[in-house]
Amino acid sequence: MSGFVVWFTGLSGAGKSTLGAMLAAELRTRGVHVEVLDGDEVRTHLSKGLGFSREDRDTNVRRIGFVAKLVARSGACAITGAISPFRAIRDEQRAQIDRFVEVYCSASIDALAERDPKGLYRKALAGEIKGFTGIDDPYEPPLAPEVTLYTDRESKEESLAKIVARLEELGHVPAAKGSAVGGHAKQPSTLLARPHGGELVSRAVGPGLRETLAERARSMPGIDLDAEAEVDVDLLATGALSPLKGFFGEKDFLRVAREMRLENGLPWPVPITLAVSEEVAGSLRIGAEAALRARDGRIVAVIEVNDLYRPAASLAGRARVGPLGDEDPDLARHVARGPVLVGGEVHVIEPVRRGGPSAHDPATTRVMLATRGLGSVAGIRARTLPRRAEEHLARVALEVTGGLWIQAVEALEGDKSGLEAARFSTRLRCHEVLVERYFPAERVVLSAGLPARVGGGRQAVLDAIVCQNHGCSHALLVGSTFAGGVSGAERAFRVYAPGELGVVPLCFEDAFHSTRTNSMATSRSAPGDTSTWITATEAEILARITRGEAPPPEVLRPEVAEVLAAEPRSPS
Numbered sequence: 001m002s003g004f005v006v007w008f009t010g011l012s013g014a015g016k017s018t019l020g021a022m023l024a025a026e027l028r029t030r031g032v033h034v035e036v037l038d039g040d041e042v043r044t045h046l047s048k049g050l051g052f053s054r055e056d057r058d059t060n061v062r063r064i065g066f067v068a069k070l071v072a073r074s075g076a077c078a079i080t081g082a083i084s085p086f087r088a089i090r091d092e093q094r095a096q097i098d099r100f101v102e103v104y105c106s107a108s109i110d111a112l113a114e115r116d117p118k119g120l121y122r123k124a125l126a127g128e129i130k131g132f133t134g135i136d137d138p139y140e141p142p143l144a145p146e147v148t149l150y151t152d153r154e155s156k157e158e159s160l161a162k163i164v165a166r167l168e169e170l171g172h173v174p175a176a177k178g179s180a181v182g183g184h185a186k187q188p189s190t191l192l193a194r195p196h197g198g199e200l201v202s203r204a205v206g207p208g209l210r211e212t213l214a215e216r217a218r219s220m221p222g223i224d225l226d227a228e229a230e231v232d233v234d235l236l237a238t239g240a241l242s243p244l245k246g247f248f249g250e251k252d253f254l255r256v257a258r259e260m261r262l263e264n265g266l267p268w269p270v271p272i273t274l275a276v277s278e279e280v281a282g283s284l285r286i287g288a289e290a291a292l293r294a295r296d297g298r299i300v301a302v303i304e305v306n307d308l309y310r311p312a313a314s315l316a317g318r319a320r321v322g323p324l325g326d327e328d329p330d331l332a333r334h335v336a337r338g339p340v341l342v343g344g345e346v347h348v349i350e351p352v353r354r355g356g357p358s359a360h361d362p363a364t365t366r367v368m369l370a371t372r373g374l375g376s377v378a379g380i381r382a383r384t385l386p387r388r389a390e391e392h393l394a395r396v397a398l399e400v401t402g403g404l405w406i407q408a409v410e411a412l413e414g415d416k417s418g419l420e421a422a423r424f425s426t427r428l429r430c431h432e433v434l435v436e437r438y439f440p441a442e443r444v445v446l447s448a449g450l451p452a453r454v455g456g457g458r459q460a461v462l463d464a465i466v467c468q469n470h471g472c473s474h475a476l477l478v479g480s481t482f483a484g485g486v487s488g489a490e491r492a493f494r495v496y497a498p499g500e501l502g503v504v505p506l507c508f509e510d511a512f513h514s515t516r517t518n519s520m521a522t523s524r525s526a527p528g529d530t531s532t533w534i535t536a537t538e539a540e541i542l543a544r545i546t547r548g549e550a551p552p553p554e555v556l557r558p559e560v561a562e563v564l565a566a567e568p569r570s571p572s
Contacts, residue, residue, distance in 0.1 A: 003072035004172045005097050006079045006163070009090060009142060010105030011134040012120070013112045015151040015159065016081040017265030019105065022160045024079055025500050028194060030173055033076040037064055038264045042082065052131060058089045065093035072097060077172075081265070085133050087140040099172060102145040103163055109134060111152035117254040146170070157497045191375050192366055192471040193502060197243030197266055200362055200469065203301075204237040204348045214349050217291040217299045221283045223342065224293050225300075228412060229274050230352040231450050233292060233301050235466075237348035238361035240450075242469045247274040249307035249343030250314055257315065257331055258322050260458065260495050267496050269461035270453075271334040273311075274303070274342045281308055281340040290342070294352045307343030311335050323495045329483050330458035353450065358428065360447040365405060366471040368445045374403035378474040378506060379467025381407050381452055383481055385427055385538045385564075386434045387556055389511035390478070392520035397476045397506055398443065405472055406431060407449040421538055424448075426567050430560045437559060456483035457492025461501070464493075468503035476506045485509075510535075513554035 006023065008016040017038065024034045046063050050056040061084045071078035084090050094100045112134075113121035124132035131137045147166045149159040167173045195201075205213055225233065235241045248256070248271050251263040262268045274292075276284070284290055284305050292301040315335060322331055360368065369377055378397035382390065398404045408431050410424045422430070428448055435446050453459050460482045464475035479486030486507045493505045512535040513519070514526035526532070534554045536544075541551045545564050 002099060002172075003075045004077055004099035004101060004167075005068045005072050005093075006077065006101045006103060006167075007068070007084070007090065007093065008079070008081045008103045008105060009084050009145075010151075011107065011109075011112055011139055012083060013116050014105035014107045015149070015156070015265075016083075016105050017263070018156060018259075018261060019103075019149070019151075019159055019163070019265070020079045020081045021261075021265035021267070022156060022497055022500050023163055024198070025502055026160065026164060027077055027173060028198065028502075029499060032173060034198070035071045035076055035078050036264075037068060037071075037078060037080045037082075041264070042067075054086070057084075058086065061086075061089045061093065065096065068093075069097050072099060083133055083139070085137070085139040087142060090142065099170075101147070101167065101170065101172065102142055103147045103149065104142050104145040105149050105151050105159075106141070107150070107152035117258050118251075160497060192369060192377070193468050193473040195239070195242045195362070195469045196465045196502060199243065200239040201242040201245060202237060202239040202361075202363075203245060203346050204351075209347075210349055213302055213347060214299060216289075217302050217349070220289050220291040220302065221280075222291045222293050222299075223274065223276055223280060223284075223303070225295065225352070226275065227295070227451075228337075228453070229292075230294055230300075231412060232272055232274075233346065233348060234352050234450055236346050237301075237351060238363075240362055240466050240469050241272065242362070244268075244272060246303060246345040247343050248272055248341070250309040250341075252343070253309070253311065253334075253341065254314060257335075260323055260461070260492075267461075267501055269458035269465075269492065270330050270455070273334055273337050275337040276340050276342055278339055281342070284308060284342065292346070298350070298352075300350050300352050301346050301348045303342065303346050304344045305342060306345070308340060309343070310340055311338050324457055324488075324492060327484075328456060328458070330453075330455040333455075355448060355450075358446070358448040360445075360470075362470045365445060365447060369403060369405065369471045372403070372442055372445070374443065376401040376474070377403035377405055377472045378476050379405045379407070379464075379470060379472030379503075380476045381409050381449065381463045381466065382431065383409055383411060383452060383454075385422055385541065385556070386431050386560060387536070387538075387541070388513065388520060388554060389535060391434060391438065391557070392511045393476060393478060393508050394439075396508070397474065398439075400506065401474050402443065404439070404444045405467065405470060406435070406444065406446045407467075407470070408446070409449040409452040412451040412453050422542060422564060423567065426563065430563050433559050433563055434557060438557070454481075454483075457488040460489035460505070460507075461492050461495075464501065464503045464505055468501070472503060474504045474506050476508065478508055478510060480510045513552075 024036050027034050050060050064080050068078035123129045124135040133139050253271050255263050256271050260269050290303050291299045294300045378401040408428045460477050467475040477489050482489050486509050490507050509522040511520050511522050512533040514521040515532045516528040536555045544551050
């Protein structure tokens with residue numbers, strides 16, 4: 001297929017970035033190489049220094065058009081999302097680009113003002129902001145666009161379907177049965193899932209820059225990381241949080257809080273934030289750098305400070321209800337992380353935690369899965385002992401996909417429930433024994449991961465994205481792992497269009513041994529009440545072993561119990 005350009009135009013907030021991200025995800029499932037030219041990123045990197053006069057805006061659009069034309073000429077699809085308010089300059093780009101598809105996102109000012117998280121439309125209407133496009137600065141709608149979307153009264157899915165149908169009609173993309181517009185697209189069996197956003201983004205600096213950056217960092221103002229930020233720095237370094245390049249600025253924070261999307265429209269569930277005190281915030285400057293110190297005193301990274309904001313003030317006067325409503329633990333905890341949050345790209349000098357031989361970053365995991373010939377893979381971030389319940393659900397996932405990636409993780413410091421728990425090294429060994437004896441080695445990869453947050457539906461989506469970045473096409477999510485249970489996790493995934501995330505959630509209720517069926521089951525598949533279930537928590541299992549009692553074989557494999565018994569624990 002020849003390359004082409006999809007040129008979104010419309011007022012700020014009309015849905016250009018969101019639909020561009022959804023379209024990119026859909027086209028990639030059809031084997032189309034896509035490059036997204038986001039308006040804010042172009043302003044930062046390609047058009048830095050330009051203002052918002054008519055001349056500067058035209059220059060910005062010409063630069064976007066030039067890059068888009070090169071992308072299309074190479075056989076790929078370029079998706080642009082700038083406002084591009086003037087009709088003449090858009091028509092100029094159409095004349096210069098052979099396969100040009102103009103998509104007009106139409107929405108009323110009232111609807112845009114209502115959905116605007118920063119209240120800019122209301123300020124412009126009140127005369128507090130001057131030169132605002134669509135209010136006191138002109139926007140010229142296209143006269144004959146290939147696609148017109150009414151984003152104030154169409155669902156995102158309806159708008160996406162209209163774009164894709166038109167692209168198929170024009171012959172720019174092949175028709176695809178079972179695509180993300182109508183359901184989950186099936187990937188070729190020999191191809192691992194693409195990373196979230198299209199590519200792995202590792203923020204670890206190369207060996208040649210490490211010493212130079214470390215030396216410079218000694219003279220920078222410092223920020224002391226808490227336990228959560230330490231883990232995030234390591235995840236950014238490995239690419240597990242792709243495509244993020246650092247900690248959230250205010251724009252991303254507000255949009256993720258309200259819509260579970262980044263400012264550029266890409267799905268993202270949880271704010272990734274760096275909290276500092278008012279005193280530390282006073283020592284930082286926008287545009288300057290700061291050194292990030294681990295709790296042991298080491299300088300592990302440098303942040304380019306591009307935003308300082310107070311989350312409570314950012315949300316003051318606005319409804320905090322996002323897609324999941326008032327009961328949203330993942331959002332509440334980040335609103336309280338302040339008092340000040342620092343946004344900016346991060347360059348990681350050295351990892352905070354030094355993983356052992358079982359700790360695999362996404363790039364390494366992908367190689368291990370590929371060398372086994374796996375394409376469709378289910379990922380599990382396992383926070384508990386591998387009981388028979390977890391083993392059963394892992395087998396179900398393996399039957400669905402044919403490949404399995406298990407990442408043993410522990411709860412993030414401060415998130416632990418206080419219940420008796422096995423040491424992480426012991427728990428990892430339990431997983432190793434189970435995989436060695438009861439799973440096909442050629443279909444399973446086991447690794448150790450960084451501590452993971454305990455949270456609700458948003459955290460379930462983030463777990464799935466981490467699995468996707470490691471190469472997984474599916475993510476196994478167990479109800480008891482998340483606040484709100486399996487229904488809360490399923491609700492969070494329904495925020496996005498089918499296939500938009502690029503990873504398929506497999507949400508399960510907790511499993512148990514049913515005395516009625518004499519097999520492993522869940523409440524969805526077994527008759528009888530809880531009196532017919534044989535199950536036990538990790539704390540109950542450890543208490544039994546401490547008393548010298550063997551856990552029931554319906555609950556835990558004897559080989560796994562032996563690993564636990566080798567490291568006896570005293571009662572809590």
